[in-house]
Amino acid sequence: MVLQTVQSIEPMFHPKSVAIIGASNKNGKIGNTLLVNIQKSGYEGKVFPINTKETEILGFPAFKSILDVPDEIDLGVICIPSKFCVPVVDECGKKGVKTLVIITAGFKEIGGEGVTRENKIRELGKQYGMRILGPNCLGLITDGNFSFSSLTPKKGHIGMLSQSGAMMTGLLDWAVDNQIGFSSFISLGNKCDADEVDFIEYLAQDEQTKVIAAYIESVQDGEKFFKVVSEATKKKPVILLKSGRSAAGAKAASSHTGALAGSDIAFDLAFKKAGVIRAETISDLFNYCMTFIIAPIPQGDKFAIITNAGGPGIVCTDAMELSQLGIARFSEDTIQKLKEVLPAESNFYNPVDIIGDAPPERYEAATDILLQCPDSEVAGAIILLTPQAQTKPLEVAQKIASLHQKYPTKSLVASFIGGVSVNEASKHLTQGGVPTYAFPEDAVRVLKGLERYKDIKQAPPITKKKIPKINVNKDRVREIISNARTDGRVVLLSYETSEIFDLYGIKNPKSRLAQTARDAAKIAEEIGFPVVMKIVSPQIIHKWDCGGVVLNIQSAQDAKNAFIQIMSNAKSKGPSGADLRGVEVQEMIIKKDKKKINELIFGVNRDPQWGPMIMVGSGGIYANYVKDVQFELTYQYDRTDALNQLQQTKISKILEGVRGEPRSDIDGVLDILVRLSQLVNDFTEIIELDINPCLVFEAESGYSAVDIKITIKH
Amino acid sequence: MLTSTKSGAGKSVVAIGLFLKMKEMGKRMGYFKPIGDAMTRQEKSRTDKDVSVISSVVARKFSKEEICPYFLNPESYLDEILPEDSIEIQQKIKDRFSSMEAKSDYIIIEGNHSYNQYSPVNLDDLYFAKAFNADMVICAPISDDNDLNSVIFCYKYITSRNLNVLGVILNARTKTAEVRIQKYHKKILAEQGIRVIGSLQNVKDLEKPTIAEIMDATGAKLYSGDFLKVKNHLVGSFIIGAMGADAALKILRANIDKCVITGGDRTDIALAALDTSTKVIIFTGNMDPVPRVVSVAQEKEVPLLTTNTDTFTVAEQIRRIKTHIQPNEIQICRDQVENLNIDVIFSENNNN
Incomplete structure (x- = not known):
């Protein structure tokens, strides 16, 4: 499968022959720009312009149809009006063209007939085994410039993808500069x-590419992304800049989970899971790229700061703390060595302040001492410089670049703050293999990226994880869902959710549906008093508001009376014509019997691209205000993921036991998370799920998922 | 004759189902409705909605006039006929019945909305049952225990008039009613010597109005959408969109195939509705929807209706809608009679 994809698109990268369908002699036409770009970029393969009227274009013999070309064609580039594209793609298929780039616009993006056209060319591509890039794109620059961009960048090691053509032209212009x-x-x-x-x-397998970078607005297929990208990130860094919002998730947020999820969190989680480094801005994207190309991956996780001014040193330290980048603590021996070479007014602790009059030699001496330290003490350093009267930025840059040669495995980055005084020095440093940034925060961010990549490389591949599964009577769950659908409902009734949770081994209060007052009394006796009774009706959402709930029922006679009262209230105060299914009789949790109770919230929201996203955090009526929740995607989700997720919430500390309280049933909480994950992966029909509250007791008393809501696809 | 304790008993469902079932068994079937409902009489078909469907889909060999010879307005029939005029009408109806009798093995007679309707003018079900020498079957809608009172009273009253009642067909209007029928009502009826022929299952589709019926009831005009494509779409529930969009979303998500009634200026509600399972939106107060709403609605093929009246009035108009069987629901009627003991109805020992 992997090889198939690589082999099928290989001709786009190294084509031996290219046909430009829509090539033109007219200056200003895309077909003309394309041919000029191919010529200028030094492409060495064969070029076949296709034009129904011309016999020669820019010195190349032209052909009336692709079918007239005597040679095999590796890459066809189409730039004719969209209404002619379908027959031309068909001809390309008949000719045996291996790959196609369709530059022409006027497809899916215009809706209506454009969608039909795009579907047709996709089908033709499949029919002929011809991979297609585009349509509605700028083209690509590989062995030649097969795009209509006005510039061709120099050859390098960044493999760049852009979902926006306009963004690509901007990036190219900036990159050339x-x-x-x-x-x-x-x-x-x-x-x-x-x-x-x-x-x-x-x-990922291209030897020329050291870093993969992309600007994307959406991802087509989440599962394919996980499988491929999580493998790719083991070979080289993948840095993505993602814009736009996952509107589907936020817009239709009717549940607690949906409302708490926000719009973009699924992408964050997916990128993290796949080992992608996410860039927040365009400059971030290139800072990461530059750094990953020239800087080594850190061998440790603690870093030194060397500065000639206190302010930038503090800013840098703050940034490191915020991004949780390790700040090195020097050994006595290192501090002693620094004291020997630095003036007495210096700060010998991290950040090392070599004070404002620092000459290049002082930078060199301090940096040398710190880079000599073992990786466990100092894995790299951030060199900060502000141009003061005595500062010689270029000479400092030369000294630091030499030290990079001397300590090639240490991660060394710099921020020379300033403009005219430091520009030349910054360029020299970057060319000397030390990535340099305008401000310390940028330096910290990329160093954090480097450190994170070390962890990404070391982590076991996510696709190889074995996820244990519990045995469940799935047929019964399927039947419950199917009954609800037949009934025209999208929200399951409480006794249905209770049964599903029982099947998945998630503890919840005993609960049964009573359809007559006599039944209610009998069920209540079987469950054991006290019980809670609630109206069951798909149309009644706010049960309390129509008198549909009675608490603390202590006898069979009370249960009978409660049934009659609840049904009568629902008829008179509920929505007109509400379909009353009966009354749920539920075990009542007696709080005073418990040593400790915490209210947690659990939820699942299905992201259209990334699948189910599971949530855990502080629950209860204030859950939406407290917002102490953490999310994780359920793709390859196991108990370790559940524990990591829970530990990121504030309530996790409270569950462990504070102020002399006992430890809560954390194992139970993890159990709920992995079982919910299996439930929503087993049943794609479930689009939302909420438990709020789930009462979690002291370790020996377990937990109880009190209020559960499951929404299924219509 | 199918008579009922009150309207909404499912007589038409039973009539269509029995007609089809017996036809499958090779019988020449007739369907007769002595008096149609002038309030639901349609201009085009010149007959009431139920008769229109039955004559065009089920009993096609008879004309609409043969099936239903006379119409009365249930609310003001005394403007049309006084007791002293009834003999002429009775004769006209009897003549039509006789002509159908000659062509049929069995005739299913569908009574008025209730067994006592038009009794002041001697055009009630009991009169016709006697006149046509027909056995009677009582159809009764059951929502709760209250409805059982009417069933027993109706049975006792009819039998006291020396008419033969074959039994009762109970039409459970809710799931809880189904339970009560099984648990209590059947037993009590048996103790009273009343035979239960069967109970209809609660089929939601039969109670849902179509978009055309909603337009008819509210007078709302189509603002965007393809009428021919959507007119027979069934609407499962109604939501008044008068709350904040966030609060509305919860309710909108919980209801499927719904009709949302809201003001033309409530773009937020309209867009939220279009993001959930919605069959039609009615904009009230003479305010047209904004272009964005129209474009999303067109993309999702959801028709938009507009009306000059206020939201409350539209809700009231909708509340009064009486649903009628649609041509595509005939099979549901046929399936329903599988729940009935039809041997009781078509026994050789009966009058028919």
Whole structure:
């Protein structure tokens, strides 16, 4: 499968022959720009312009149809009006063209007939086994410039993808100005066939590419992304800048989980899970790329700061603390060595302040001492410089660059703060292999990225994880869901959710449906007093408001009376014509019998691209205000993930036991998380699930999922 | 003759189902409705809604006039006929019945909305049962125990008039009613010597109005959408969109195939509704929806209706809708009679 994708798109990267369908002699036409770009980029393969009227274009013999070309064609680039594209794609297929780039716009993005056209070309691509990039894209720059961009960047090691053509032109312009090189630059367009994941898969095995970077607005297939990208990130860093919002998740948020999830969290979680480094801004994206290309991956997790001014040193320290980047604590021996070479007014602890008059030699001496330290003490350093009267930025840069040569495994980054005084020095440093940034926070961010990549590489591949499963009577769950659907309901009734939870071994109060007052009395006796009774009706959402709940029922006669009272209240105060199914009789939790009770919230929200997203945190009526919740995607989710997730909530400390309280049933909480994960993965029909509150007691008393809501797909 | 304790008993469902079942068994079946409902009489078909469906889909060999010879307005029939005029009408109806009798092995007679309707003018079900020498079956809607009172009283009254009642068909209106029928009502009826022929299952689709029926009841005009495509779509529930969008979303998500009634200026409610399972939106107060709503509605093929009246009035108009069987619901009627002991109805020992 992997090889198939790589082999199928390989001709886009190293085509031996290219046909430009819509090539033109007219200056300003895309077909003309394309051919000029191919010529200028030094492409060495064969070029076949296709134009129904011309015989020669820019010195190349032109052909009336792709079918007239005597040679095999590896890459076809189409830039004719969209209404002619379908027959031309068909001809390309008949000709045996291996890959296609469709630059033309006027497809899915315009709706209506454009959608039909795009579907047709996708089908043709499949029929002929011809991979397609685009339509509605700028093209790609690989062995040649097969795009209509006005610039061709220099060759380098960044494999770049962009879902926006306009973004690609902007990035190219900026990259040319900043001397940034690319192994390839691909404009993804509408992604009718080949998508970001296919190209990441290719670039992961491409020797010229050291870093994969992309600007994306959406991901087509979450599961494919996980499978491919989590493998790719083991080979080289994948840095993604994602814009846009996952609207489907936020817009239709009717549950606690939906409302708490926010719009973009699923992407954050997915990227983290797949080992992707997420860039927040365009400059972040390139800072990461530059750093990953030239800087080594840190061998430890603690870093030193060397500065000639207190302010930037503090700013840098703050940034490190905020991003949880380890701040090195020096050994006595290191401090002693620093004292020997630095003036007495210096700060010998991290951040090392070598004071304002620091000459290049002082920078060199201090940095040398710190880089000599074992990796466990100092894995790298951030060099800060502000241009003061005595400062010689260029000479400092030369000294630091030399130290990089001397200690090539240490992660060394710099921030020379300033403009005209430091520009040349900054360029020298970057060229010397030390990534340099305008401000300390940027330096910290990329160093954190480097450190994170070390963990990504070391982590076991997510696709290889074995997820244990519990045995469940799935047929019964399927039957419950199917009955609700037949009944025209999307929200399961409480006794149905209770049964599903029983089947999945998630503890919840004993609960049964009573349809007559006599039944209610009998069920209440069987469950044991006291019980709670609640109206069951798909149309009644706020049960309390219509007198549909009676608490603390102590006898069979009371249960009988409560049934009659609840049904009568629901008829008179509930929505007109509400379908009353009866009254739920539920075991009542007696709080005074418990040593400790914490209210937790659990939830699941299904993201359209990434699948189910599970939530845990502080529950109860204030859950939406407290917002102490953590999310995780349920793809390859196990008990370790559950524990990590829980530990990120504030309530986790309270569950462990504070102020002399006993430890809560944390094992039970983890149990709920993994069982919920299995439930929503087993049944894709479940689109939302909420438990609020789930009462968690002291360890020996367990927990009880009191209020459960399950919403299924219509 | 199918008579009932009150309207909504499911007589038409039983009539259609029995007609089809007996036809399958090779019998020449007739369907007769002595008096149609002038309030639901349609201009185009010149007959009431139930007769229109039955004559066009089920009993096609008879004309609408043969099936239903006379119409009265239930609320003001005394404007049309006084007791002294009834003999002429009775004769006209009897003549039509005789003509159908000659062509049929069995005739299913569908009575008025209730067994006592039109009794002041001697055009009630009991009169016709006697006139046609027909056995009677009582159909009764059951929502709760209250309805059992009417069933027993109706049975006793009819039998006291020396008419033969074959039994009762109970139509459970809710799931809890189904339970009460099984648990209590059947037993009590048996103790009173009343035979239960069967009970209809609560089939929601038969109670749902179509978009055309909603338009008819409210007078709302189609603002966007394809009428021919959506007119027979069934609407499962009604939501008044007068709350905040956040609060509304919870309710909108919980209800499927719904009709949302809201003001034309409530773009938030309309968009939230379109994001959930909605069959139609009615904009009240003479305010048209904004272009964004129209474009999303067109994309999702949800028709938008507008009306000059206020939301409360529209809700009241909708509350008064009496649903009628749609041509595509005939099979549901056929399936329903499988729950009935039809041998009791078509026994050789009966009058028919």
